[in-house]
Amino acid sequence: MILDPSCECANQKNLLDDIIKPRLSSLFIRVYDFFTYYRWQFDRANVDPCMEPMDILEKLPFMTKSDYIMLESDAFLKADRHLFCVETTSGTTGRPKRRFQSINDEINEMRLATRVFAGFDISKDDVVLFMDVGNPSIYIWFAKALESLGVKNTIYYGIQSDFDRSLKGIIRLDPTVIVTVPSLLARSYETISRMYSENKETNLRKIVYFGEKINNSFRKRLEDELKVEIFSHYGGTEVSTIGGECTQHNGIHIYNDVNYPSLIEPKKIDETIYEGEIAWTTTQIDVQPVIKYRIGDVVQIDYSACPCGRTSPRIKVIGRTDDSFSILGEKFYYDTILNAVYSDINETGFMQIILSTEQKKDKLTIILPEKIKSKEKEILSALYQTSELEYFLSEDFILIELRFVTNDFFSNRKIPSIIDKRIY
Ligand SMILES: [Zn+2]
The missing domain is CATH 3.30.300.30 (ANL, C-terminal domain)
Incomplete structure (x- = not known):
């Protein structure tokens, strides 16, 4: 299902002029006023935040993970009484990175996650099981996004290292969709495969993965043996949800009305496909937005039309840049x-x-x-x-x-x- 056809199926030139450029301009004016880091970068690049937004984007430098830490204190002040939560993730050099969020951030990001889940054709009759080993917070967030689609039956299933014992309950819960990380699925697959081959009357139809790349031959095995359709949910802590795979399964649609991509030294692969390290500009994030932020993925980006009807480009993640x-x-x-x-x-x-x-x-x-x-x-x-x-x-x-x-x-x-x- 396409939840927001006015954006997702729009003519890309019109989308750029009517939605993306005004959002970029608003972002540039906002950050210039509030963030020492951005003001310094704008001044250094000799750009005025009121200039043509695509020119600004071109002239500003790419942003690294250590630059992100420089936003922290200004973001904290900006959140002020609207501070909703703080997410902490491990930093590249051992120092944790913090991301401050306002309630507006939460609502906007959840709206986007809802659009992505709609793209997986998940609907109110689905039973969605989140399978993981640690902190359930991202799944609580996914569950809220699914609730907006009318999905009431969501379950967090925390498992231990003894897979045979701790996965036992899954067949009884009989999910139609499992959301998890690929490596956990790979480590526990022997158990899962046995459980499903012994219980043919189950209704599992889809697996949604996130957080890591999936190995292609493992993906094929899951499709063949469990008879499931596989979807990728793509995002990162500093940028939130970026996009998701559609039912054509030929790349991840990026929701470029809110997350604008830039490639570092792009290499042309053919008429519609470019390859390079990707950087993101987030126009919907209020408290701690990023401009040309390098999340560390090397991708191929495809601008050709997708049979699903969406007009946004699609990406395939092909590698990582950091250690x-x-x-x-x-x-x-x-x-x-x-x-x-x-x-x-x-x-x-x-x-x-x-x-x-x-x-x-x-x-x-x-x-x-x-x-x-x-x-x-x-x-x-x-x-x-x-x-x-x-x-x-x-x-x-x-x-x-x-x-x-x-x-x-x-x-x-x-x-x-x-x-x-x-x-x-
Ligand atoms: Zn598509």
């Missing part, structure tokens, strides 16, 4: 682990992370120089106390091992900082 990896939907940065490992030692040294699958779990092997082997106990204890890792280690979702190698391992050749050998 990060995801475990069961939670993002970890190389630098966070590096800071934990070397927290007790005077100087920072080398480290390599190898990700693998062992006993249906993600295993983190941390390769370190032999000269710090005497600190093994302290290093392990620092890792166990890292706020991002603590929950996953104590609940037995991941395994960790330190491996020490001769010092020349790191100096003899250029080695990648992260190697991902996990099985999907």
Whole structure:
């Protein structure tokens, strides 16, 4: 279902002139007044916030994750009495990033999530089950967005590392839609596949995933074996929901009336497709908006018409730019682990992370120089106390091992900082 055809099916040129440009202008004037960071960037680029918005967008620099931290104090002041919530996520260098939201932000973002869920053809008769291992807050938010579509039957199903035992109740609940992160589905798939093959009278029709890319062959397996249609919900903490896949399953439609894309050094693939690192400008976010913000994804963006009737471009995420990896939907940065490992030692040294699958779990092997082997106990204890890792280690979702190698391992050749050998 297309919830807002006036935007989603509009002629893109008219949408740009009538909706996108006025929203960009309003954003530029707003941020110039309120944010020291933006005023500095505008002045440095020699642009006036009242200029033609596409010219401004062109001239302003791309924004990084460390720039985002510079918005915090102004955003907090801007929220003032309208502060609704604060979201904290792990930062690239171990320092958490904070996002302040007003009630207006909450309402606008939820409206967009509702449009995206409508695009998955989810309707009032569906039973939607959210499956995850940790904090349910994003699912509570999804449930509210679904309620706007008339969906009353939403269930949060928290599972433990013993999949056979903790997934038992799913068949009885008989969801028509499961919303989850791909790696959790992959780790627990043996159990899920067995449960569904033993219970043929179930009604599961769709799987919605978010938070990570899905492995293509695993996706095909899910479609063939569980006979489900698969949809991607795409977004990020600083930008909220950006878009979702339609029933044509050929990329993620971006809702560009509220999230405007820019590509860094775009490469033309063919007449309608461009490839590059994507950056977002959020026109609907009130308290802590971003302009040309790099969320770290490399995408292909397709401007051709989609048979579903939507006119917005579609993206396919093809890679990441930063040194990060995801475990069961939670993002970890190389630098966070590096800071934990070397927290007790005077100087920072080398480290390599190898990700693998062992006993249906993600295993983190941390390769370190032999000269710090005497600190093994302290290093392990620092890792166990890292706020991002603590929950996953104590609940037995991941395994960790330190491996020490001769010092020349790191100096003899250029080695990648992260190697991902996990099985999907
Ligand atoms: Zn479409």
